[in-house]
Amino acid sequence: xxxxxGVRVRARALLRAGAQFRGPVLGRPEPAAGGGDGTRRFANxxxxxxxxxxxxxxxxxxxxxxxNSLSLEFMTEFLISLxxxxxxxxxxxxxxxxxxxxxxxxxxxxxELCGQNPAHYAEYWKAVQxxxxxxxxxxxxxxxxxxxxxxxxGCLMALTCDVRVLADNPKFVIGLKETQLGIVVPFWLKxxxxxxxxxxxxxxxxxxxxxxxxAEALQVGIVxxxxxxxxxxxxxxxxxxxxxxxxxxxxxxxxxxxRKATADSLxxxxxxDIQNFVNFISRDSIQKTLQVYLxxxxxxxx
Ligand SMILES: CCCCCCC/C=C/C(=O)SCCNC(=O)CCNC(=O)[C@H](O)C(C)(C)COP(=O)(O)OP(=O)(O)OC[C@H]1O[C@@H](n2cnc3c(N)ncnc32)[C@H](O)[C@@H]1OP(=O)(O)O
Numbered sequence: 001x002x003x004x005x006g007v008r009v010r011a012r013a014l015l016r017a018g019a020q021f022r023g024p025v026l027g028r029p030e031p032a033a034g035g036g037d038g039t040r041r042f043a044n045x046x047x048x049x050x051x052x053x054x055x056x057x058x059x060x061x062x063x064x065x066x067x068n069s070l071s072l073e074f075m076t077e078f079l080i081s082l083x084x085x086x087x088x089x090x091x092x093x094x095x096x097x098x099x100x101x102x103x104x105x106x107x108x109x110x111x112e113l114c115g116q117n118p119a120h121y122a123e124y125w126k127a128v129q130x131x132x133x134x135x136x137x138x139x140x141x142x143x144x145x146x147x148x149x150x151x152x153x154g155c156l157m158a159l160t161c162d163v164r165v166l167a168d169n170p171k172f173v174i175g176l177k178e179t180q181l182g183i184v185v186p187f188w189l190k191x192x193x194x195x196x197x198x199x200x201x202x203x204x205x206x207x208x209x210x211x212x213x214x215a216e217a218l219q220v221g222i223v224x225x226x227x228x229x230x231x232x233x234x235x236x237x238x239x240x241x242x243x244x245x246x247x248x249x250x251x252x253x254x255x256x257x258x259r260k261a262t263a264d265s266l267x268x269x270x271x272x273d274i275q276n277f278v279n280f281i282s283r284d285s286i287q288k289t290l291q292v293y294l295x296x297x298x299x300x301x302x
Contacts, residue, residue, distance in 0.1 A: 044077040048099055049085070056092040057240055058085050059233075063099035067106035070153045074109070075127045079134055086140060093141040093244055095236045096161065102171065104146045107153030110294045114287060118278050125277040128153070129270060132188065135160035137263055139252040141243040145236035146223065150174040151211055152181075155222075159192045162243065162255070164222070165236050166214050167229040173211035174222055180209035182289045183280070186273060188266040195262060197221045 046064035051057075060081060062068040085091045098104045112124045135142065135157060142161040150158055150166075155174050158164050166172060176193060178185050185193075185206060194202045201220050204210065214226040227235045243251070266273060280286060 044081060046074045046077045047081045049081050051085075051091065053090040055241075056090060056244060057095065057237070058091050058093075059095045059097060060085075061097055061099040062105060065100050067103045068098055068100050068154070069106045069109035069111075070128065070131070070157075071109040071112060072124055072127055075131045079131060082134060082138070086138060091140065092248055093143070093240045094138075095143045095145050095233075095240060096157065097145040097233070097236070098148050100148065103148040103154075104144075104150040104172075104174075105154030105157060106149070107151050107156070110290055110297075113281055114290050114294060118282055121278045121281050122274050125274050126270075128156075129188075129266060129273065132156060132160060132192075133263060133266065136192070136259060137256070139248075139255075141240060141251070143236045143240050143243075145232050146172065146174065147229070147232055148172055151177050156189055156192075159189070159196055159222075163224050163239050165225045165227060165232060165239060166217055166223040167232045168214050168226045169229055170213050173213050174217050175209070175211040176206055177209040177211050179207060181293055182286065186266075186277070188262065188273070191262045191265065193222075 046062070048061040048063050050059040050061065052059075060078075062074075062078070064071070064074045068074070082094070085094055108128065113121070116124075138160075142163075144158040144161040144164045146158055146164060146166045148167075149172055151173065155176050158174065164174075166174065176185050176189065190202065190206060193205065197205065197220050205212075205220070205222075212220060212222055214223075217223045218226045225235060225239070281290075
């Protein structure tokens with residue numbers, strides 16, 4: 001699946017503006033490059049990709065400090081990196097993790113949702129849809145190595161993965177807390193959660209806006225494994241090795257079959273979903289709630 005029009009235009013604009021790829025572009029054979037360590041490490045500004053072509057695996061590290069919030073720039077750069085890996089036959093699996101200590105991703109970038117105009121909200125939501133669709137329908141095996149707090153849009157990214165491994169730290173909560181902010185998750189994210197933890201558990205999790213600490217996250221099934229923090233990366237790679245042992249074609253056709261109906265329900269109603277988001281987020285009451293919340297976050301330190 002190619003990047004959707006708006007996101008592609010933005011991706012091109014970003015590239016023209018000089019998103020910095022250190023090392024070769026994947027898919028074009030070039031000599032080994034990177035930090036002199038013989039790897040084909042490359043990065044744009046907000047995503048660091050550490051490829052291991054011999055294993056067929058790349059590690060994507062989210063590095064948009066302070067909290068990896070899903071700004072338009074971040075999502076665009078993430079999608080560019082993902083597409084490069086997707087188009088390179090050398091890569092069959094991706095581990096997604098964070099380079100920001102203690103935070104996997106803080107979710108949607110609240111500054112993108114406050115005080116902007118409807119055209120901006122529409123562009124933003126289209127990028128969120130695209131991020132979810134591209135991850136959810138990826139042919140590659142995706143393993144989330146969750147090494148920090150993972151609320152809302154952070155959880156959205158993790159839920160698209162085939163496997164979620166969470167580091168065992170009581171601060172590393174995961175879940176869809178949207179109702180706590182007075183917002184409603186989109187139907188396709190609700191479906192993604194229901195597919196993962198079942199209907200009844202989703203009803204509770206979504207209505208209460210629950211954020212699960214590790215033991216509860218494992219119990220409800222929103223993550224597949226909880227491991228000591230220092231074993232997260234090695235566990236994610238050994239989980240990956242197990243999935244990579246399955247013939248690729250059969251595995252990804254099976255994945256596509258399992259996920260098609262959920263993805264199609266968004267693909268068929270994409271424009272209506274954007275319009276619904278724009279109407280909702282533009283309401284005065286929602287704007288006020290989000291602004292107060294953002295202010296509270298900013299005042300926390302003071
Ligand atoms: C139909 C419409 C509905 C659609 C819904 C779709 C589903 C998704 C929804 C969302 O994702 S909404 C966003 C939900 N996310 C949150 O509520 C998380 C908010 N952040 C936090 O709780 C904390 O920041 C943290 C992630 C636990 C990290 O805490 P820490 O103490 O390490 O950092 P802070 O000092 O709190 O933050 C640093 C810095 O970052 C800013 N910031 C934090 N989160 C966001 C964010 N989501 N968007 C934008 N900016 C964020 C925070 O204000 C601080 O800024 P400065 O003070 O440094 O300027």
